[in-house]
Amino acid sequence: MKRRTFIQATAAAGLAATTAPYRMALGEGTSFSVDKAIVIGAGIVGASIAYKLSKRGCEVLVLDKIGPAAQASGNSFAWINASYFDMPDSYFQLRTQSLNEYHRLADDLEIPIHWGGSLEWYHSTEQEQEVSAGIQLIQVQGAPAWMVDAAQVAEIEPGLDLMGNWKAAFCSRDGAVDPAGTTRALIDGHAWHGGSIIAPANVSSVDEGPDSITVTTDVGEFNADLVVVAAGVGANDIAGMIGLGTDLIRPATPGIIVTTCPMDRLLNTVCYTTDSHFQQLSDGRVLIGEKAGAPQTEQHNLLLTGLPNAYPTAELAADHAERIIDTASRYVNSLANAEVESVGVGWRPLPLDGLPTVGHVPDTPRVYLASMHSGVTLAPIIGHFAAMEILDGVRVSPLDDFRVERFL
């Protein structure tokens, strides 16, 4: 029996886990039971938390002002990795645990993941030395990562031109997922376990009472024992609604992601270099991004007001896609023949110090916050730990360095 079938069978037989068997066992979590939860945000982070809560028998409603993967999660480069250089060890461990959790999740929900590792290289001696020093740091932390020369790169990635005789960092554990497809799979899994979703539903207020919490939207009012805020770049708005201030995350920065139609396999690894990054999904589509941000012109500033995820015209989208594909095809010639499936603009939800913010909000314990960049990498482990904290009433120590308290 496949794992997913087994889970379905146990759930159908009423064997799904019940909530809070160990509530307050450690004496440092919340003191109320959570049988009913609302998740604000159907990006990959909210979807993962909703899935894990529903799977454990909690009654969960997801609310989103647009729909699943409509914002950052649908417009992400989606490199899943624990190979950032110079990270605090707790962050390195969290990312590593999430990669492990991805293997379990892929099995549970039949999510295709391309596990080919990553190559990162730059076009100056100084940057090459920086990357090499970074690799030494993450080796100490336990990462399966090392420097490879151009000949070794040619073996790993035969279709790649490094544009010079450079050394690259190779991180063998990294992978690539379809961020929108994974988000939808999580929402489907949540629904399979009895969860529901209402979208569009724009949240305008969140009010905590002594015994419950109320969420007001443009389509009605909803009550629950607890609200999870996984609103991506909307985190500051919701933080403002609960009196937490409105600067949990930095002003969002945009990134353009071009998705090609499926192509024959061109790439084994996620590739990241000076002016371009690209990776090929399991189904053959290639995601391509660029390093440059939008030029600070008056026209750009006007167009980018309101954080749009799409271009105002098809011509403008095609122009940007052409430039991004041209740059990438200098490294992988066959990309010059790519047909464009979509061009999206993603906005990065980046907490003030760059690290995730996760957990119950002090003084508003019926609100649980989950806000982060690298949310595609982190979603599986955040879903897992959030479900433990919410349903079991405990504090999970791997999240200790990522609490909202550090900003208060």
Ligand SMILES: Cc1cc2nc3c(=O)[nH]c(=O)nc-3n(C[C@H](O)[C@H](O)[C@H](O)COP(=O)(O)OP(=O)(O)OC[C@H]3O[C@@H](n4cnc5c(N)ncnc54)[C@H](O)[C@@H]3O)c2cc1C
């Ligand atoms: C260009 C780009 C490249 C990236 N590359 C990577 C990468 O390689 N690897 C990686 O791990 N991460 C990467 N990231 C970051 C990653 O994509 C995000 O951290 C992640 O998608 C955040 O997920 P989320 O669920 O928190 O937010 P989102 O996906 O933005 O979801 C938040 C949801 O909340 C909803 N919402 C907001 N406000 C309200 C409201 N008031 N009422 C109702 N609903 C609301 C929105 O509609 C949205 O659907 C990248 C991001 C970008 C933009």
